[in-house]
Amino acid sequence: MTERISEAEWQVMEILWAHGPLTAQAAAAQLAATAWTLATVKTLLSRLAAKGAVTTTEDGRRFLYAPAVARADIAAGESRRLVDRLFGGRATPLVAHLAERGELSNADIAELEALIRELKQ
């Protein structure tokens, strides 16, 4: 079930998650930043449909594509994979790592602190 979603496909999913059901045309328009042709977007949508990541509903002669999986679920899976692979499954080393590399701003740290406080209840 949990077919992986490739990076290009992910970009298409982002559009669908952000802007409800869309036609291929409309999705391509939203993806203007990628400079993909309509054909490319159609291919990606087909592949996503084939792997069950989007649903299609007929709308006259064309399809409306909508996400069939929750973004949070995919994000969870990918996060888990990365944390498993890079940090032995522990989240703390990830945070420590980001911190060490100066990837966390003071605001981030404050935010994390608040989050931790909340989690402790």
Added chain:
Amino acid sequence: MTERISEAEWQVMEILWAHGPLTAQAAAAQLAATAWTLATVKTLLSRLAAKGAVTTTEDGRRFLYAPAVARADIAAGESRRLVDRLFGGRATPLVAHLAERGELSNADIAELEALIRELKQ
């Protein structure tokens, strides 16, 4: 420079990071868990050498393969990519996410708390 390292290649790198320079033979032995043949391991080592991720030093007729990149650097790159892609570049949502999904144990949270305290100095 920063060529991506595939998942299979990553497993080979782990072995090299863990056990200094190794011959292909020795690396394959360490990778017994994968059930890869020696030929497969050799291919992966070659590809890693081709992309500059490992260095080779001649040892008689064969090579000793050693990592040419730091694990932390690769981990940083991959983490950043994921956080960018999934959480708009912010680490906090990642942690919040892991927490929400119950991916963080109490011990993790305590650890994170200590880490935050440290970061605040």
Added chain:
DNA sequence: TCATAACGATGACAGATGTAGTCGATTCGC
């Protein structure tokens, strides 16, 4: 010395991925 073992290099091949063209059918504007 001579078969054999081991080495790196190279070739192979299927599946995934990125990217796009083409085609038969349909609809829409005029």
Added chain:
DNA sequence: GCGAATCGACTACATCTGTCATCGTTATGA
């Protein structure tokens, strides 16, 4: 009514990835 636009389906093709076999060469051991 009819040509143009548009749709999804199908085809294409280069690259990457996972996985492995084979080859020419060299060292090793009997």
